[in-house]
Amino acid sequence: MTSKPTPTEAGHVPGGPGEPGGGLQAGLKNRHLTMIAIGGVIGAGLFVGSSAGIATAGPGILLSYALVGTLVVLVMRMLGEMSAANPTSGSFSAHADRALGRWAGFSIGWLYWFFWVVVLAVEATAGAKILEGWIPAVPQWGWALIVMIVLTATNLVSVGSYGEFEFWFAGIKVVAIGAFIVVGALAVFGVLPGVHSDKAGLDNLTGHSGFLPHGPGAILTGVLLVVFSFMGSEIATLAAGESEDPRRAVTKSTNSIIWRIAVFYLGSILVVVSLLPWDDASIAEKGSYVAALDSLGIAHAGQIMNFIVLTSVLSCLNSGLYTASRMAFSLGVRGDAPRAFARTTGRGVPMTAIVVSVLFGFLAVFFNYKYPDSVFLFLVNSSGAVALFVWLVICFSQLRMRKIIQREAPEKLIVKMWLYPYLTWATAALIVFVLGYMLTDTEHDGRETVLLSLLVAAVVLVIAVVRQKMGSQTAGAARDPETERAEVGV
Numbered sequence: 001m002t003s004k005p006t007p008t009e010a011g012h013v014p015g016g017p018g019e020p021g022g023g024l025q026a027g028l029k030n031r032h033l034t035m036i037a038i039g040g041v042i043g044a045g046l047f048v049g050s051s052a053g054i055a056t057a058g059p060g061i062l063l064s065y066a067l068v069g070t071l072v073v074l075v076m077r078m079l080g081e082m083s084a085a086n087p088t089s090g091s092f093s094a095h096a097d098r099a100l101g102r103w104a105g106f107s108i109g110w111l112y113w114f115f116w117v118v119v120l121a122v123e124a125t126a127g128a129k130i131l132e133g134w135i136p137a138v139p140q141w142g143w144a145l146i147v148m149i150v151l152t153a154t155n156l157v158s159v160g161s162y163g164e165f166e167f168w169f170a171g172i173k174v175v176a177i178g179a180f181i182v183v184g185a186l187a188v189f190g191v192l193p194g195v196h197s198d199k200a201g202l203d204n205l206t207g208h209s210g211f212l213p214h215g216p217g218a219i220l221t222g223v224l225l226v227v228f229s230f231m232g233s234e235i236a237t238l239a240a241g242e243s244e245d246p247r248r249a250v251t252k253s254t255n256s257i258i259w260r261i262a263v264f265y266l267g268s269i270l271v272v273v274s275l276l277p278w279d280d281a282s283i284a285e286k287g288s289y290v291a292a293l294d295s296l297g298i299a300h301a302g303q304i305m306n307f308i309v310l311t312s313v314l315s316c317l318n319s320g321l322y323t324a325s326r327m328a329f330s331l332g333v334r335g336d337a338p339r340a341f342a343r344t345t346g347r348g349v350p351m352t353a354i355v356v357s358v359l360f361g362f363l364a365v366f367f368n369y370k371y372p373d374s375v376f377l378f379l380v381n382s383s384g385a386v387a388l389f390v391w392l393v394i395c396f397s398q399l400r401m402r403k404i405i406q407r408e409a410p411e412k413l414i415v416k417m418w419l420y421p422y423l424t425w426a427t428a429a430l431i432v433f434v435l436g437y438m439l440t441d442t443e444h445d446g447r448e449t450v451l452l453s454l455l456v457a458a459v460v461l462v463i464a465v466v467r468q469k470m471g472s473q474t475a476g477a478a479r480d481p482e483t484e485r486a487e488v489g490v
Contacts, residue, residue: 024089024329025159025348028243032163037236037253039170039315042177042264045229047309048126050269051288057222058213058278059205064222065269069261071434072230074427075391078398078417080254083237085405085412087246090330091238092394097334099400100393103464106336108393109327110460113357115231115386116324118379120317120361121368124148127313130306144365151318152358155325158347159242162322169315176308177264180289184271187296197295200275208277220437224446227434230265231387233257235319238326242348247414254415321358328353378452381445385438385453388431395428 028036053061082095090097090105093112097105128143138146154161186192188200205211212218236253240246268289275292276283282291286302293301329350332341340352367376399421405413417424438446 023344023348024242024326024350026242026244027159027348028163028239029160030244030249032160032167033236033239033243033249033253035167035170035174036163036239036319037249037256038260039166039173039319042170042173042312042315045226046265046268047289047305047312048287049225049229050272051283051291053222053225054269054273054278054288055284056214056225057218058209058211059273060212060214060216060219061222061226061278062266062269062273063219064226065265067219068223068227068230069265071227071391071427071430072233072261073257074417074423075394076233076254076257077415078424078427079234079237079394080250080415081413081417082394082398082401082405083240084247084250084254084415085401085409087237087240087250088330089238089241089326090334091234091241091327092390092397093327094330094334095401096393096397099397099404101468102334102336103461103468104393104397105334106331106464106467107457107461108390109331109336111383111386111457112390113324113327113331114456115383116320116327117357117360118364118383119320120148120324120358121364121376122380123313123316123320124361124365125368127310127317130310130313133306141365141369145362147314147317148358148362148365151314151321152354154318155321155354156349156351158349159322162318163239165318166315166322169311169318172311173308173315174264176311177268180293181263181267181271183296184268184275184292188271188274192296197275197297199277199280199295202274204274204277208279213278220434221441221444223434224438224441224444228384228387230261232316232319234390235323238323241326251415321354321361324357324361325350325354328357381449382452382456384449385435386457388435389453389457392428392431395424395431399424 050061053064057064079092079095083091086095088094090109093105093109095105096108124144124147125140127147128140131143131147132138132140135143151165154165183192187197188202190200237250240249240253243249272283272288272292276295280291280295282294285291286294287305289308290302290305293305298304328337328341329344331337332339332343332350332353338352341350341356343352344350364376364379367379398417402413402417402420435450438450441447
């Protein structure tokens with residue numbers, strides 16, 4: 001590892017290929033970025049969490065997914081506008097730094113890092129449960145350790161190895177959901193060869209007490225249950241900084257977000273609630289996708305879905321470690337984290353940022369096994385609303401950044417937010433409304449999640465403001481004006 005680098009405009013660092021100190025390098029290919037963008041919207045939560053939403057809102061859960069999906073499309077459009085103008089490893093944190101102030105970039109960057117290191121523990125445990133069911137000779141904690149070590153090793157090799165693993169992980173998810181939609185749709189219309197389901201049919205959408213069996217209010221409750229399964233859509237904008245053509249990658253992923261959400265979320269959930277009545281007991285017992293496959297008499301449906309969920313878990317782990325480490329790297333470059341975080345190996349890998357992130361992930365795994373109902377529950381709940389905080393910061397950053405870009409480099413506005421600034425303000429208002437509605441939710445821990453997340457956010461914000469007022473620098477590192485302009489400028 002080497003001394004702190006000085007990045008270029010896109011967040012890369014001078015230095016020849018393979019030379020220590022070369023900083024983040026363009027090791028991601030176009031096919032990597034394409035699959036990262038597609039797979040980023042397909043989280044493990046879609047497979048394992050949709051059953052609770054269906055039970056709460058019935059077929060009306062489609063409206064919940066559509067509402068959150070629209071919100072994500074709008075937020076990603078804003079982020080795409082800023083990232084296409086200035087691709088950087090810090091993404092929205094770097095943009096907030098420039099648009100709102102250093103306190104904002106510091107706060108949202110560390111909160112986002114905290115979110116993903118907790119996710120590492122959650123996903124490692126979920127994957128370990130599946131693997132233990134297949135090979136019980138290895139204890140669950142052993143599988144969690146093995147999974148974390150393997151994916152840490154791939155991230156330490158090079159960004160290309162992360163991209164290759166994610167390409168195949170995401171590819172499996174995409175193919176699986178695509179196949180599920182095709183097979184399910186054929187069954188719904190009664191044209192699937194060799195299969196006859198007496199429960200499948202579009203009448204499931206309006207039968208069994210109607211499309212909204214629990215009333216319109218259940219749509220908002222459904223929103224609370226599904227909103228967090230969309231986290232990960234922004235990963236493509238972080239990864240774009242290490243691609244051969246960052247602006248093209250950001251533009252492409254931004255423009256394709258609509259069909260990705262429409263197909264993978266709305267399409268697959270529509271198939272589920274058409275194959276089975278929403279109140280079928282098997283949905284709650286087996287999970288929505290397993291129950292849907294079982295209703296078609298497909299052999300070993302449970303194990304097939306376990307394999308797909310495991311792939312999604314590994315994908316989330318892989319991307320989570322990558323995302324946390326790059327955010328830590330960006331914070332280090334900007335002087336908001338120890339300067340060691342900004343050091344890279346000859347392969348362009350921020351080794352210290354990766355190791356520190358995974359160590360916190362291991363610590364969270366330990367808490368999950370040792371103190372699952374106290375310490376770990378606090379970690380999960382206190383990071384639960386971070387996704388909404390990130391989206392809100394993106395909204396306010398875009399309101400300011402649009403003016404900065406128009407003033408300094410209008411030719412870089414190759415992606416534009418629709419109906420600016422009115423739609424941006426409307427999106428921010430919707431996010432605030434969702435947060436407010438969560439405060440009224442005691443049945444699904446919504447209130448506790450928001451309050452604990454606000455507590456952690458307040459602590460980080462106080463630290464950021466105090467640091468800014470005192471003019472202090474983390475680890476004694478001076479903030480390099482040239483580095484600042486490169487990381488967050490346009």
